[in-house]
Amino acid sequence: MESLETLLALLRQNDLKITPQRRVILELLIEDDSHPTADGIYQRVLAVMPDVSRTTVYNTLRELVHLGVLAEVQEVSGDGLRYDTRTGPHHHLFCTRCHTLIDIIRDFEGIILSPEETAGYRIMKHQVTFYGLCPECQKREIN
Ligand SMILES: [Zn+2]
Ligand SMILES: [Zn+2]
Numbered sequence: 222m223e224s225l226e227t228l229l230a231l232l233r234q235n236d237l238k239i240t241p242q243r244r245v246i247l248e249l250l251i252e253d254d255s256h257p258t259a260d261g262i263y264q265r266v267l268a269v270m271p272d273v274s275r276t277t278v279y280n281t282l283r284e285l286v287h288l289g290v291l292a293e294v295q296e297v298s299g300d301g302l303r304y305d306t307r308t309g310p311h312h313h314l315f316c317t318r319c320h321t322l323i324d325i326i327r328d329f330e331g332i333i334l335s336p337e338e339t340a341g342y343r344i345m346k347h348q349v350t351f352y353g354l355c356p357e358c359q360k361r362e363i364n
Contacts, residue, residue: 222251222306223290231288242266246281248282256294256303256313256322297322297350312348316355325351 223231228247231326232355237243249265257265265279285291292305297315303322312325332347354362 222308227250228290233289235288237284242270242277243281245270246278246285250285250291250304250306253304254324256305258301258303260301262304269315274319294322310346313350315350315352316358317352318354318358318361321355325349 223230225247225333228251229244232239232243232256234272245266246262247294249262253262259279259282263273263275266273266278282291286293286304289308292308294303294305294313299321307324311329314323314325315321329349332349334344
């Protein structure tokens, strides 16, 4: 994710006021590479800002996705939508037990569809998810 200053400048350029809520959300996100859920972010904002509404947090997250500084991760777990502060191309490693999701930064060569396979689709991106058990969950399995 960009620096706080860059993000605040981007909000201003898009006529979005820098409210205390938006600032807190950005500050939390900048330090969070855990792919939090919307509700997870809401709970953390709530801890420092008890009067914040869920709608405000959810709307802000949507605005940030719209601005391209936050990405949505779909279909990895039953947790609902998760947010990714890394917006560039990358892949994921997912623990099926505790739902930890970490980034894999590398190119996998040969992931390309033939014209027949794309069936006329215009491909925007591809993302690979590896599913497994993280070291912590493996330890719990033994004990
Ligand atoms: Zn785990
Ligand atoms: Zn990611």
